[in-house]
Amino acid sequence: MDIAKLPKISLHDHLDGGLRPQTIIELAAEVGHQLPKDNALDLADWFSVNANSGSLVQYLETFDHTVAVMQTREGLERVAYEAVIDLAAEGVIYAELRWAPEQHLTRGLSLDETVEAVQDGLERGMAEVADQGGFIRTGQLVTAMRHADRGLEIAELAVRHRNEGVVGFDIAGAEKGFLPSRHKVAFDYLASELFPVTVHAGEADGIESIKDAIVSGRALRLGHGVRLVEDIMFSRTEGDTDLVVLGPVAQWVHDRGIALETSPSSNLQTGAFAELGDTMADHPFDILYDLGFKVTVNTDNRLMSGTNLTKELEILVDTFGYSIADLEQFQLNAAEAAFQGLPEREELMEMIEIGFQEAMGAS
Numbered sequence: 001m002d003i004a005k006l007p008k009i010s011l012h013d014h015l016d017g018g019l020r021p022q023t024i025i026e027l028a029a030e031v032g033h034q035l036p037k038d039n040a041l042d043l044a045d046w047f048s049v050n051a052n053s054g055s056l057v058q059y060l061e062t063f064d065h066t067v068a069v070m071q072t073r074e075g076l077e078r079v080a081y082e083a084v085i086d087l088a089a090e091g092v093i094y095a096e097l098r099w100a101p102e103q104h105l106t107r108g109l110s111l112d113e114t115v116e117a118v119q120d121g122l123e124r125g126m127a128e129v130a131d132q133g134g135f136i137r138t139g140q141l142v143t144a145m146r147h148a149d150r151g152l153e154i155a156e157l158a159v160r161h162r163n164e165g166v167v168g169f170d171i172a173g174a175e176k177g178f179l180p181s182r183h184k185v186a187f188d189y190l191a192s193e194l195f196p197v198t199v200h201a202g203e204a205d206g207i208e209s210i211k212d213a214i215v216s217g218r219a220l221r222l223g224h225g226v227r228l229v230e231d232i233m234f235s236r237t238e239g240d241t242d243l244v245v246l247g248p249v250a251q252w253v254h255d256r257g258i259a260l261e262t263s264p265s266s267n268l269q270t271g272a273f274a275e276l277g278d279t280m281a282d283h284p285f286d287i288l289y290d291l292g293f294k295v296t297v298n299t300d301n302r303l304m305s306g307t308n309l310t311k312e313l314e315i316l317v318d319t320f321g322y323s324i325a326d327l328e329q330f331q332l333n334a335a336e337a338a339f340q341g342l343p344e345r346e347e348l349m350e351m352i353e354i355g356f357q358e359a360m361g362a363s
Ligand SMILES: [Zn+2]
Pocket: 012, 014, 172, 200, 223, 300
């Protein structure tokens, strides 16, 4: 099956993790930022080697360079524009792009100006795709850094731009030691504004973090959430029946249909399921899908993981033998969980159903 041609939805994609290597080189030259490599091929290699090193320090260092070239209106606009073009080119019809405005202020932009610059880029991208007869819709997720203390300010920024492209709020950065409750004031404010929230949880920390994302954060989705599997008890009986018991957090996430924004390659690289093993086959994705959790497939950081949504789906097909109907279910899950109004989500679901039907008819 040609996965690139299928209509897809991307809910978890960091804007500062998806730059084109050549763009980094050009923007770095413009702002005088020193890069570790000076041509696009070597630089792409450098990103993937450091992201794959198993060292969190090296992994995070890769973002120093992408964030450094996204400090001007032009840089932010261009990166956002190119993200839309690249996503549309591989069949993404709806994407939520997340990023942390507070990290883009070193050259004098205000928080509001950064959000506007990104929105300009997204709109230029969407218009160009439409001009060429394609379709893509996008939304910004405004992220606050969980170790910093600007949660409320960033939440207010997100709400201020809710009618200008910002569709949700997220917290990112070091999960362990930085529970969502640290930003309780921000989350209380967002709840009072009825503003959608997703929280990185269950990636670098366990059940307590996931529970707090739901309780303190009122998260409608979980960024990765793969360690939810730690709240599921499996006992294999002598015969062939597996007894599965969901703990209270897993049960809640399951029964409420809270979507999990899993990102297979990234989850493997960051060791999110290291307790289970160190190959893709050890990813709990298949167990969670099988148990009826609302799993979605995402890229997290396309540049660092050298991936895109098509590749992530191919990896899952290769690893777990999924059919085209399974891939359709993942997209429908994502459409349902998108931070859009019900009519827009229904429209996306219809586009997915039509696109997959056509693909199945053709094969
Ligand atoms: Zn992420």
